[in-house]
Amino acid sequence: MKKYVLPAVLLVIFEAVAIALWMTKNNLFYLFNFSYIGISVALGVSLYIREYKYARRVTQLLVGCYMLVYLGLICNENMQIEGFWYYLFTGVFEAATIHYAVAKIFGPLLFGRGWCGYACWTAMVLDFLPYKQPKQPRKKLGWIRYITFTASLIFVGALFLVHAGNMERIMFWSFIVGNLLYYAVGITLAFSFRDNRAFCKYVCPITVFLKPMSYFSLLRIRCDKSKCISCGKCKRVCPMEVDITDNSRKRTNGTECILCLECVRSCPRKAL
Ligand code: SF4
Numbered sequence: 144m145k146k147y148v149l150p151a152v153l154l155v156i157f158e159a160v161a162i163a164l165w166m167t168k169n170n171l172f173y174l175f176n177f178s179y180i181g182i183s184v185a186l187g188v189s190l191y192i193r194e195y196k197y198a199r200r201v202t203q204l205l206v207g208c209y210m211l212v213y214l215g216l217i218c219n220e221n222m223q224i225e226g227f228w229y230y231l232f233t234g235v236f237e238a239a240t241i242h243y244a245v246a247k248i249f250g251p252l253l254f255g256r257g258w259c260g261y262a263c264w265t266a267m268v269l270d271f272l273p274y275k276q277p278k279q280p281r282k283k284l285g286w287i288r289y290i291t292f293t294a295s296l297i298f299v300g301a302l303f304l305v306h307a308g309n310m311e312r313i314m315f316w317s318f319i320v321g322n323l324l325y326y327a328v329g330i331t332l333a334f335s336f337r338d339n340r341a342f343c344k345y346v347c348p349i350t351v352f353l354k355p356m357s358y359f360s361l362l363r364i365r366c367d368k369s370k371c372i373s374c375g376k377c378k379r380v381c382p383m384e385v386d387i388t389d390n391s392r393k394r395t396n397g398t399e400c401i402l403c404l405e406c407v408r409s410c411p412r413k414a415l
């Protein structure tokens with residue numbers, strides 16, 4: 144049973160967050176929400192320990208579908224970046240702002256870009272595409288993320304400036320249209336650049352938060368240099384082109400690591 148300590152600890156952490164928010168916000172939703180996510184994460188980690196090939200995908204689909212279908216479409220909660228700006232500007236510290244604080248702004252200080260590997264509903268679909276490892280050299284297009292980030296901010300700011308009516312409805316429709324756009328652009332880029340995660344590397348506005356915060360992440364993969372034979376297999380399987388054999392924080396594409404553990408699984412010397 145010792146090998147299941149990690150999923151048990153993760154479940155306890157999520158339950159602690161669930162109970163703390165339930166009590167402080169006096170809202171049973173938070174107990175359900177964080178318990179569900181905690182169970183999904185603990186299940187994925189347990190399956191990984193049992194060497195189930197699709198362990199990460201199980202968590203990604205459980206959490207991604209829940210957020211997209213239940214929170215987004217059924218509860219009308221805009222969990223995209225526009226929803227974050229909207230709730231931030233209205234001063235409401237509820238689902239979308241809590242979600243961003245936990246998963247995308249402060250959480251990455253602890254668990255890096257775990258969100259991108261195990262929960263994002265955009266990547267949940269992109270990861271079904273055929274280019275799991277990039278088949279073309281990386282492009283210098285990372286600047287696009289700053290444009291999409293700024294555009295989302297201007298869009299929501301403009302709605303406030305013109306005192307748009309029925310903002311809740313606008314936010315719901317911007318969630319639908321925004322997601323459709325993300326999927327369309329993400330799938331087009333994946334096939335154009337032969338890289339499933341091209342959208343994550345160049346376009347996704349959330350990486351403006353994720354990248355600098357995950358630079359300081361406590362949870363990171365390290366390489367045991369005494370075991371490594373420099374075979375390069377870890378780099379070949381990496382969807383994000385991270386040089387995981389470099390243990391420094393400045394490792395190439397270090398802030399792109401989504402903790403998918405493909406490198407760990409493929410290392411013939413168990414050096415990672
Ligand atoms: S980079 Fe953006 S689209 Fe990609 S997994 Fe992360 S949050 Fe999702």
Ligand code: SF4
Nearest residue numbers: 371372374375377410
């Ligand atoms: S796969 Fe393992 S042995 Fe090969 S380079 Fe990477 S860490 Fe070293």
Ligand code: SF4
Nearest residue numbers: 381400401403404406
């Ligand atoms: S370095 Fe390893 S864990 Fe990180 S993205 Fe690449 S393959 Fe996944």
